[in-house]
Amino acid sequence: MAEPMGFYTDTTVCIGCKACEVACKEWNQLPSTNGGLNTLSGDSYDNTRQLDGIHWRHVKFIEQFTEDRKDGRWLLMSDVCKHCVHAACLEVCPTNAIVRTEFDTVVIQSDVCNGCRDCIAACPFGVIETNPVSGTAQKCTLCYDRMQGGMEPACSKACPTQSIQFGTIKDLRGRAQKRVEQLHQAGEKRAYLYGADDKMLGGLNSFYLLVDKPEVYGLPPDPKMPTRNLDASSMFSVLGAVLVGLIGIFNFRNRGASER
């Protein structure tokens, strides 16, 4: 296996140009609109609005302004699949359509997926959706085809501010840590890394430098694996079956005994 590869996204230098979105759509031949069904958000420059089957990159525009708009700031973040080391989607996929590549990234094989949508419900980040053209679940592949050819993903290649950086996870973590220290020294004490260590789902192969709480960016503070409920849920189900069985046995047996 090659060394794990991924993205480090420094949200403090994102300018919201959406070059990453355009590059992603161009390379992956994703439709710009869903047959004209796409609607504008109406209250923001963010008209992509969400990650889904035809939007594998999404630049979020988070406006933090006072009511009189005299003071405030923009938080900009190019969101994408996190390529989790412990991937919820891969874990539940009942057809093995979702696989881990030699680069430690997570890819959906469109020719295998049958559109059951279990992965959509499992992903804690709300990344996956059905592509209306293929009828299969789709998301960022971290440009698996480009990586196999020795190229970097289209989005990071297009990013003009190096907000999206591509490389080995080990190298990216080092770079990100230095950037956090630099920001702290410059007075931006709120800067921290989201998903850069192994604590969050074994580590996110696409991790972020943020300057506010994860929820502000639409990210879960403590994403979990869906199978966390499997044992308890199964045990309670067995308990339910036993109780139903006892109710049935008691009533049918009771009657038989009393009438004999």
Add this chain to the structure above:
Amino acid sequence: MNGVPSSTYFSAPPDWGWLIVLYFFFGGLAGGSYFLASLIDLFGRSEDRPLSHLGYYIPFPCVILSGLLLTLDLQRPERFWHMLIESNTYRPMFKYWSPMSIGSWALLIFGIFALVSFLGALADAEHIPWAAWRKVHPPSLLGRFIAAIGGIFGFYVAGYTGVLLSVTNRPIWSDTPLLGMLFIVSAASISAALMILLAGKSRWTMPGLRDLHRVDVWLVVLEFIVLIALMISLGPVFRAWLSAWGLLLLIGVVIVGMLLPLALSWRSQWLGEWNMKTTAALILLGGFLLRLVIVFSAEGV
């Protein structure tokens, strides 16, 4: 948490809609009816056999319908077999930690038991002239074995759907470990209700009918307790039910589907001979609305 009660609120809805609600309902009826029929066969009296026959008539059509509903719900229905066979390697596709994967196999295997017992019950009731099929029906040893194993698979089919919902990251579904238990108890209660309703229309005078009604009342009591426990287990996520779906849960499921049937059973003289059938119809309605609320209320968050 920025006004959000759980990390599950950051996931996306899978758009499981009416087809899945119907599958949960008919799958529950299939598994629950088989389980009750096998209980009657294994622990009841021989006079109750027409009632167990009825229990075996329900699962097979329901399993066929379930398979169709599940296939139609796929975005690529022609690839339904990918659930069972790995399309790249043609090896069996099985993930024991994925409820949807095990559920697909369980539905297939249970379908075979449902078909065998369906034919066995028809032969035992002499509705078909295939006397050999009576051997697969209790009280023969083979018949008892099939009833016992089929009953376990039946209950698995009835309950795994709740576990499947819990093994996601969606609000409500994955915020409680009790959905599987609720679905199992509910599957048994709606199945008993359907059997009572169908028996009421038949020409049989079934000795075990009142016992089945009594079982159903106990099941509704248990279901009510599990539902309350589930609501408590949701913690702050319970707020998601402070909505139209919560109102439907309260009125349609709790009052109409649970408390009213219990009241009717307690005061059996209220509706006279219609009491038992009305109770059963309300339980069946409540069971359907329960699945509707569980699926759609999480989809809407």
